[in-house]
Amino acid sequence: MSDLTAPPTPHPGDLSEPLRRALGDRYLTYALSTIMHRALPDARDGLKPVHRRILYAMRELRLSSTGGFRKSAKISGDVMGNYHPHGDAAIYDAMARLAQDFNVRYPLVDGQGNFGNIDGDNPAASRYTEARMTAVAEAMLEGLNENAVDFRENYDGTLTEPVVLPAQFPNLLANGSSGIAVGMATNIPPHNIAELCDACIHLIKTPDARDDTLLNYVPGPDFPTGGVIVEPPENIATAYRTGKGGFRLRCRWEVEELGRGAWQIVVTEIPYQVQKSKLIEKIAELIQTKKIPILADVRDESADDVRMIIEPRSKNVDPEVLMGMLYRNSDLEVRFSLNMNVLIDGVTPQVCSLKEVLRAFLDHRREVLQRRSTHRMEKIDHRLEVLEGFIIAFLNLDRVIDIIRYDEDPKAALMREAWGREHVRARDEADYVSPGPGSGELSEVQTDAILNMRLRSLRRLEELELLREQSELKAERAGLEDLLASEVLQWDSITAQLRETRKQFGKDWHGGARRTSFAEAGVVEDVPLEAMIDREPITVVCSQMGWIRAMTGHIDLNRELKFKDGDGPRFIFHAETTDRLLIFGSNGRFYTLSAANLPGGRGMGEPLRLMVDLPNEVQIVDLFIHKPGRRLLVASSAGDGFVVPEDDVLAQTRGGKQVLNVRGETRALICRPVSGDAVATVGENRKVLVFDLEELPEMGRGKGVRLQKFKDGGLSDATTFSRAEGLSWLDPAGRTRTQSDLGEWTGKRAGTGRMAPRGFPRDNKFN
CATH class of the missing domain: 2.120.10.90 (DNA gyrase/topoisomerase IV, subunit A, C-terminal)
Structure with a gap:
């Protein structure tokens, strides 16, 4: 009997652990994966991995803002095959949202075809639409070729992808973000780039600036669909200071006179993320159930812009009273919740204030500046080495030609040769300025450059051009050394970059002016x-x-x-x-x-x-x-x-x-x-x-x-x-x-x- 009830003997290769620990470890792994790789954006570039990979894949396909379009199916296929091993439908949905100007304040994808609309209609299938990057997306990617950020291997180790994008502006706040992770969520409204740049410049000048002071530059969100924010200023200040809060957002409307005392209300902007078709259905239901007796009719006269007509039952109705009741009973007024839960260093989720998010971006920009400057110095050092070899060759041209012409191994001979003044061609000293001592051995890099030189480069004007380039590069290198050695110069450079970005995407840009305004909500009393x-x-x-x-x-x-x-x-x-x-x-x-x-x-x-x-x-x-x-x-x-x-x-x-x-x-x-x-x-x-x-x-x-x-x-x-x-x-x-x-x-x-x-x-x- 004991043999029947005895537990089976474990196999030597089996691993045993308590169920509680096994479930805990696996759930924690899943939670961290969801938090870091799906739901929460990076505070530095404001992107989730899928969005970052879409932009990088478009860059690899050379889909610049001034170039041609490519099929969306090709783009989503490349993203899926090279960087993001998930469903192509999810990738295409993410890319389509980046092209919707009613969802994204500064679209990163320029779409051609049906990419959905404000009524809630879905985009056409990926085989029917085409896309390319926008100028804003290119500003996010600038510097990738200059070692501005770290790269990591893709999922199968065959390619590399950027860990984060350089990002010329604080995209996290400019375009906002939303996501639900395991045990946490994020919801960030979009803002105006010019205002964010001004706030960053102020934070550079005054590092210990208070959150309330930053509100002088960023008074609140700037939604792509416009509207009017009626949240009290003290609530807005608290939300940005704590990273949690909300904003009451109303439609924008005006009274249109029809003659003989008659009038109608024209809604020209609806709240952010409200589907116009469902909004009209809700108002029509209010009319049918007679919940708002003074409301007679609603109709949609929208074309490319929003034009929603609301008719009162009587011309004696007060428009403010009618709209007040609609605010209460429909989505003509919504509340947008703020929860700035982000990956502050790309790893750690944290609910941040406005100042902390901007500081994370500025620290990232400083690191990008340092890395790009270091990369540029390495390029300059390499070029200076080549230029030095060219100049030696010009000073000793006859000997160089002789070696190349008669020696069996010209490369080894050139590297063995001790280049001294005796090989210098006779020339008028008044007509030539010596670049230096002109002696020593050539490096392998210099030798390869000399051997690869074209014959037509041996003319006298080319020699003078080399000397001029050498002088300019040395001056540029000295400037980069000063920049890397001085924190003040670094912040001055970042400030200049921010001013340039503000000028590029500011109010004079076709989509740069602020769209959302502010007003007092007023008291909507119960109307008998x-x-x-x-x-x-x-x-x-x-x-x-x-x-x-x-x-x-x-x-x-x-x-x-x-x-x-x-x-x-x-x-x-x-x-x-x-x-x-x-x-x-x-x-x-x-x-x-x-x-x-x-x-x-x-x-x-x-x-x-x-x-x-x-x-x-x-x-x-x-x-x-x-x-x-x-x-x-x-x-x-x-x-x-x-x-x-x-x-x-x-x-x-x-x-x-x-x-x-x-x-x-x-x-x-x-x-x-x-x-x-x-x-x-x-x-x-x-x-x-x-x-x-x-x-x-x-x-x-x-x-x-x-x-x-x-x-x-x-x-x-x-x-x-x-x-x-x-x-x-x-x-x-x-x-x-x-x-x-x-x-x-x-x-x-x-x-x-x-x-x-x-x-x-x-x-x-x-x-």
Whole structure:
């Protein structure tokens, strides 16, 4: 038995480790890969690996901003095959986004063909579109040939790719970024390049500048779709100081006069990353549901630019009021969240302030400057070595020619030769300036250059040109030595570069001017219906089967009206179009309906259940006009109830608002306005109980408390009244009877009560 239960003997090659550690190590590896290689951008060039590889592949294909276009399929294929071993669809989507001027403030890809639009339509397939780099992308890549950044092997070790791009401007802030990693996310809005350059120059001059001071140069985001930022300045300052916050962004609109007092609103810019087609669908839904009664129509007249028309229902409507309601109920106002979580050194994720991001860029630019200067010095040293060999050859031309012509191994002979003054050709000293001592051995580099020299380079003018080039290179090298030795000169050079970038992509550039402006949000107050709807008298009619309509004017309530076969009147009362109606269902929910939204009285009306989400099994307990400040007595068939402020039962949605909790066979039964100081209840057993109103609690929602106790049956009716005036009811003959002496029926709440007075209605109803 023990042999059957013994664990198997592990194989010598197997590795064993606890499951917790195995899962932890593997998940950590996945998390780090997602954070570093997919979701978070590098603070230095503001790019994720896929974007960096797309630009580098386009550079390798020589797709300059002034050259020809290539098929997008070719570009995405090269990126996938050489640098980014992921799906070509993902690569093409990333490249297409870099070409969308409504998504990217400074597009890095110049697209030809259908690359999508602001309505949310997808780009055409990669085989149909073509692309090349923009001038902005070329500014990101400048210096790659000069050892400006480190290179690493690609995924299969056959090629190399840059770890980061040189980036002439802070692209992280200029174009923004967004991404979701494991346990962290980033969301950075785009900004204006000219303003970022000014902020960088100020930070160079004042390294300990405060974040708030930088806001004098970068007041806020600059979205490619324009719009108006209405976030308070103190909130913007806090967001840039902490790296987290948000910006309220509104559309840009104007009032267009149509003559005779009529007007319409023209929206010319919509908020960033809002799809215009879905925005119009949302506004059309608001019109259909009559959630904004003063809104009549919306239509799209856009061509290359945005032109969205919003029509009011009446020319007497205030445009500010209409737009205020649209801000609340649609994406004409959005909130863009800021979360500057970036790879600050290409490795470590960190939530950075505006100053920290700019400082990371400037430190990167300084390193690029140093590396490019060092690379240039190496090139100059190599050229100076070659030039020195050329000059020696010119000074000893006859001997050089003799060696090349007659020696079996001219290269070795030239390198063995000790070049002295005796080999110098005779010449007029006044006509020639000696470059130096002219003695010593030639290096291999110099020898190869001499042997590869063309015969026509032996003319006298070429010799003078060599001397001039040598002098210029020595002067340039001295300048580079001074630059590398002085931090001040380095920052001066970076400042000059930033000024040049600001001039190139500033306000005079075709897309450089700021597009997003700033304004105060103002206070959008709750607008009463009276201010939005013409106040007109109506008569509300609701049938027993729940069909509701609004007759024009205040008609005679006893007038005979038409109903569907098998149907008849249930509720009929006078109202006005500015009123709000409350419907109390047997499920204990209150529903709110605007009288202005009721169908006209020409037909039979419409089912109330289609206007609010009233379930088919739920009966309508009461329908009445809402009066602010009033209180209501609500009670269930089980005899539980309470008092609720009428203002608290207003529902904002079609689904209504739950107020009286009922379950099982119990149903909501009573909804009466509260008046007086006493409560009277009557059960199905015809027992009446009177108690003080103050014994009932005032609640917003709940089951309530016991009003009256019943041995059998339940509650039949309840009402409130004033003890001084007595309890009244209608007798079977239709006459009002009042019982002033109520001592026999008075008791404490939850009592059983006494049999009803003589003459009390047989239906056990007070009214």
